[in-house]
Amino acid sequence: MAIGVICAWASTASAHHSFTAEFDINKPLKLTGTITMVRWSNPHGWIYIDVKGDDGKVVNWAFETAAANALYRRGTRPEDFAVGTQVTIDGYLARNGTPTATSGKLMFADGRAITIGAGAVAAEQK
Amino acid sequence: MRMTKVALVLVLSAVEVAALSAQDVSPTNSLPNPYRTIANYFQLPQGREWGSTSAVEIDKDGRSIWVAERCGANSCGGSNLPSILKFDPSGKLVKSFGAGLLIFPHGIFVDRDGNVWVTDGQDDAPRPQGTAANTLSGPPPGATRGNQVFKFSPDGKLLMTLGTRGGAAAPAYFYQPNDVLVAPNGNIFVSEGHGGANSRILKFSKDGKLLKTWGTKGSGDGQLDGPHALAMDSRGRLFVGDRSNNRIVIFDQEGRQLDVWRQFSRPSGIYIDKRDVIYVADSESESVSRNHDGWKRGIRIGSARDGSVTTFIPDPIEKTTGTSAAEGVAADVDGNVYGAEVGPKGVKKYVRTAASTAKTIPRTPDGRPDLQGIWKHGALPATGVLPYLPAALAKQRENFTQRATADPLAQCFLPGVPRIMLLDYPFQIFQMRSALAMTFEWQHVFRLIYTNDTAASTPLPFWMGDSRGRWDGDTFVVDVTNHNDRTWFDAQGDYHSDALHVTERYTMVDVDTIRYEATINDPQVFMRPWTITAPLERQKKTTGRVLEYPCRAELEEARGEFNREQRTWYRKDAPPVKPFSMEPRAVTAVNVDRAAISRMPDGKPDISGFTEADAGGANWGFEPHNEPFTPGGRGVLIDPKTGGLPYQSWARAEKQDRHTNTARGYDDPTAHCFPGGVPRALYVPSPFYIIQTPTYVVILLERMSWRIIPLDGRAHLPDTIRLWQGDSLGRWDGDTLVVETTNLNGKTWLNEVGDVISHAATVVERFTPVSANVIQYEATVNDPVVFTRPWTIGMPLKRNPKGELLEVACLEDNQDLLHLKDVKERGIQ
Numbered sequence: 001m002a003i004g005v006i007c008a009w010a011s012t013a014s015a016h017h018s019f020t021a022e023f024d025i026n027k028p029l030k031l032t033g034t035i036t037m038v039r040w041s042n043p044h045g046w047i048y049i050d051v052k053g054d055d056g057k058v059v060n061w062a063f064e065t066a067a068a069n070a071l072y073r074r075g076t077r078p079e080d081f082a083v084g085t086q087v088t089i090d091g092y093l094a095r096n097g098t099p100t101a102t103s104g105k106l107m108f109a110d111g112r113a114i115t116i117g118a119g120a121v122a123a124e125q126k
Numbered sequence: 127m128r129m130t131k132v133a134l135v136l137v138l139s140a141v142e143v144a145a146l147s148a149q150d151v152s153p154t155n156s157l158p159n160p161y162r163t164i165a166n167y168f169q170l171p172q173g174r175e176w177g178s179t180s181a182v183e184i185d186k187d188g189r190s191i192w193v194a195e196r197c198g199a200n201s202c203g204g205s206n207l208p209s210i211l212k213f214d215p216s217g218k219l220v221k222s223f224g225a226g227l228l229i230f231p232h233g234i235f236v237d238r239d240g241n242v243w244v245t246d247g248q249d250d251a252p253r254p255q256g257t258a259a260n261t262l263s264g265p266p267p268g269a270t271r272g273n274q275v276f277k278f279s280p281d282g283k284l285l286m287t288l289g290t291r292g293g294a295a296a297p298a299y300f301y302q303p304n305d306v307l308v309a310p311n312g313n314i315f316v317s318e319g320h321g322g323a324n325s326r327i328l329k330f331s332k333d334g335k336l337l338k339t340w341g342t343k344g345s346g347d348g349q350l351d352g353p354h355a356l357a358m359d360s361r362g363r364l365f366v367g368d369r370s371n372n373r374i375v376i377f378d379q380e381g382r383q384l385d386v387w388r389q390f391s392r393p394s395g396i397y398i399d400k401r402d403v404i405y406v407a408d409s410e411s412e413s414v415s416r417n418h419d420g421w422k423r424g425i426r427i428g429s430a431r432d433g434s435v436t437t438f439i440p441d442p443i444e445k446t447t448g449t450s451a452a453e454g455v456a457a458d459v460d461g462n463v464y465g466a467e468v469g470p471k472g473v474k475k476y477v478r479t480a481a482s483t484a485k486t487i488p489r490t491p492d493g494r495p496d497l498q499g500i501w502k503h504g505a506l507p508a509t510g511v512l513p514y515l516p517a518a519l520a521k522q523r524e525n526f527t528q529r530a531t532a533d534p535l536a537q538c539f540l541p542g543v544p545r546i547m548l549l550d551y552p553f554q555i556f557q558m559r560s561a562l563a564m565t566f567e568w569q570h571v572f573r574l575i576y577t578n579d580t581a582a583s584t585p586l587p588f589w590m591g592d593s594r595g596r597w598d599g600d601t602f603v604v605d606v607t608n609h610n611d612r613t614w615f616d617a618q619g620d621y622h623s624d625a626l627h628v629t630e631r632y633t634m635v636d637v638d639t640i641r642y643e644a645t646i647n648d649p650q651v652f653m654r655p656w657t658i659t660a661p662l663e664r665q666k667k668t669t670g671r672v673l674e675y676p677c678r679a680e681l682e683e684a685r686g687e688f689n690r691e692q693r694t695w696y697r698k699d700a701p702p703v704k705p706f707s708m709e710p711r712a713v714t715a716v717n718v719d720r721a722a723i724s725r726m727p728d729g730k731p732d733i734s735g736f737t738e739a740d741a742g743g744a745n746w747g748f749e750p751h752n753e754p755f756t757p758g759g760r761g762v763l764i765d766p767k768t769g770g771l772p773y774q775s776w777a778r779a780e781k782q783d784r785h786t787n788t789a790r791g792y793d794d795p796t797a798h799c800f801p802g803g804v805p806r807a808l809y810v811p812s813p814f815y816i817i818q819t820p821t822y823v824v825i826l827l828e829r830m831s832w833r834i835i836p837l838d839g840r841a842h843l844p845d846t847i848r849l850w851q852g853d854s855l856g857r858w859d860g861d862t863l864v865v866e867t868t869n870l871n872g873k874t875w876l877n878e879v880g881d882v883i884s885h886a887a888t889v890v891e892r893f894t895p896v897s898a899n900v901i902q903y904e905a906t907v908n909d910p911v912v913f914t915r916p917w918t919i920g921m922p923l924k925r926n927p928k929g930e931l932l933e934v935a936c937l938e939d940n941q942d943l944l945h946l947k948d949v950k951e952r953g954i955q
Contacts, residue, residue, distance in 0.1 A: 043799065118755075
């Protein structure tokens with residue numbers, strides 16, 4: 001599809017707000033859990049995973065993704081993220097003190113990986 | 127001597143004419159008739175013949191037709207046929223009632239609840255030989271039925287009866303009630319007297335209590351002679367067809383006479399539609415009545431507002447001595463006219479001929495109706511009962527209970543289709559061969575309707591759905607699919623599922639009116655499809671612009687959730703600011719492949735289509751950067767080449783604070799989903815779609831906002847009108863589109879790092895096509911409040927001929943703003 005050509009420059013960062021104000025580049029994280037909910041939405045999507053901590057307590061984490069439209073134009077589809085699937089997501093912690101993070105890559109148990117983040121590309125370049 | 131006498135006669139004649147003209151007007155016979163007659167449109171059951179009828183009316187739905195008919199003859203006396211008949215718009219009989227109840231159904235009215243009112247204009251008394259009816263003010267002895275007014279439910283249940291059976295003399299009313307009308311407040315008006323000694327109007331309260339009467343028989347001021355018909359205009363004026371006086375008398379609802387009109391001829395029937403078009407039926411001039419010679423019988427159509435007569439449907443029968451042509455008249459929401467005839471018996475339908483429409487509506491160069499212009503819906507039909515599935519009805523009731531907060535529009539979410547078409551805000555239509563665009567004043571919503579024989583290209587659900595249009599003759603038909611299940615049809619909680627399929631039909635009725643029809647098909651919620659119709663009316667008394675109602679920004683500013691920057695926003699009391707004087711700027715030298723540039727029929731470059739800025743990171747900041755969370759940017763500043771933006775010191779400090787203080791992330795208007803402003807709207811990381819006509823360039827921004835750029839040389843809006851997207855005017859300078867934007871509101875930021883722009887900015891943008899699908903874009907910002915001199919950024923815009931816009935409903939899930947608010951309020955770092 002011609003849309004793929006557009007993607008070379010488009011929509012890598014669908015920011016509508018300052019990421020630095022919302023997330024902390026000094027607090028990278030990588031968490032493994034099971035998908036509980038996917039919000040395929042704009043201006044950003046959200047993937048929620050249940051993560052079991054060292055103390056055995058389960059915390060539901062929210063990972064912000066790129067805009068649904070940006071994901072779609074990259075070839076990602078809502079059905080790529082079935083509830084109950086175990087995934088590992090890397091990203092950066094939000095500044096507001098809740099279990100929230102912006103995302104970079106999402107990795108499945110079989111090793112497949114999808115870049116789901118809005119700011120991920122730049123973060124990887126660092 | 128002889129010469130003198132002739133001259134004298136002429137002078138006398140002139141005086142006579144002058145004296146008459148105070149009371150009389152010339153016959154209005156020579157008017158266009160753009161209607162075609164359909165004689166046998168309405169089908170009666172097998173074996174039933176049409177009798178006389180003077181009573182025709184349109185149902186509450188705007189399309190179905192009610193007729194009260196005299197049982198195959200000119201009286202229902204002795205007949206057991208139902209006299210009150212309802213036909214669907216196709217002419218099929220769908221309901222009938224009233225058997226054995228009425229003698230002489232004469233006038234009919236459907237009130238706003240859909241109840242059907244009928245007058246019974248005669249009685250069943252034996253008429254002794256030689257009894258002249260016109261000497262009576264009450265029925266002769268022996269009457270057992272007739273002379274009453276009946277109110278029926280839409281299903282034919284008798285709800286109320288006015289008058290006594292068989293009739294009574296005044297003041298115990300009625301004798302010969304001609305017509306009935308229910309005012310919007312429920313008061314009931316009846317006109318009485320059909321040759322009898324009485325001629326008056328009776329006014330009742332909605333529960334049938336007589337409030338007052340006025341009028342005596344005669345031809346003087348305040349008198350009536352055979353008030354045969356009643357109608358009411360949108361201002362609440364009561365029009366009385368004072369038939370035997372060959373005039374319409376207009377009263378207020380207290381009986382004060384307001385005007386007398388003779389130009390609609392001898393009125394047997396009057397109908398006034400919701401747009402105040404008046405239809406008047408004359409069935410007696412030059413036949414029954416010989417005191418009105420020179421006037422032709424037929425239906426005259428004109429304006430109830432100014433009394434002009436514009437159209438005449440003549441009686442095809444030229445010479446007759448009896449009643450001929452329609453006595454009763456009505457018109458449906460589509461403008462079809464119905465005439466109920468006593469003499470010829472039956473009801474005729476009159477439809478506008480295609481030729482007459484074809485001549486009067488504007489057309490595009492390719493021959494399609496030209497729908498372009500600024501529109502808003504006119505009178506909305508009363509909402510009937512929607513055919514909900516039983517389970518779905520419960521959900522609707524729950525929505526209704528919670529409507530104050532649950533209505534998606536309370537949050538300024540996108541309204542969906544057809545609701546956006548029926549909001550009380552104007553919108554503008556732009557028409558290209560491959561697409562038609564609508565830009566709405568409400569919250570910068572737009573619709574992009576592809577007309578290139580494509581179907582929805584994604585399975586994604588959208589608030590506004592996916593619209594694909596096609597032409598069915600002169601009607602523009604739009605299929606809207608891919609809805610989400612979050613919008614409502616109205617503020618009452620009427621809703622749908624994501625299985626919704628809306629089919630819209632746009633038919634231009636005349637140069638200023640589009641008939642709009644939306645058929646709703648949602649088998650998960652409704653038992654059957656249903657249709658809503660409304661006229662779209664051309665908005666002439668506007669600034670010639672669709673302005674902005676930024677619903678969400680207004681809401682958040684009112685709640686104190688967004689604070690405009692005091693030093694940049696426009697205040698009416700601020701002293702005027704003069705822009706820096708500026709030489710016209712040439713576009714930066716680039717290689718232009720002129721031969722590759724596609725062109726419009728007028729020779730201008732074709733810049734239309736799906737386009738995205740290769741923005742060089744401009745939405746983050748204008749300088750070269752390689753920052754966390756954002757792709758590296760090559761920088762877009764063309765002038766000045768070094769030293770960054772030429773800030774005044776206060777503005778440089780403000781920008782620095784926005785950039786480094788994380789608490790300020792909340793203050794960026796785009797984080798609130800407000801429009802980006804100019805020039806930012808073009809380099810926020812979302813594509814846009816350019817619509818181009820000879821007189822407009824329109825930019826539809828995927829983040830659900832738009833810019834309208836007129837090319838017709840008009841002047842800017844008054845200084846006091848301030849807009850998020852400003853007021854843009856364009857002109858072609860060779861192959862470069864030059865756009866000047868002023869009237870900005872000064873509430874926007876230029877990018878995420880917080881570069882500052884104020885209301886005083888004049889932004890000059892240049893769009894120069896340089897190859898088949900690349901436009902060199904440059905924007906010069908001239909803002910003396912913030913900077914020490916003008917500056918310019920530039921970047922290529924790249925077109926993808928196959929690209930389609932999706933929809934960014936930015937408000938639908940804007941959790942970032944809540945996080946930024948946490949950071950701002952709690953200072954969590």
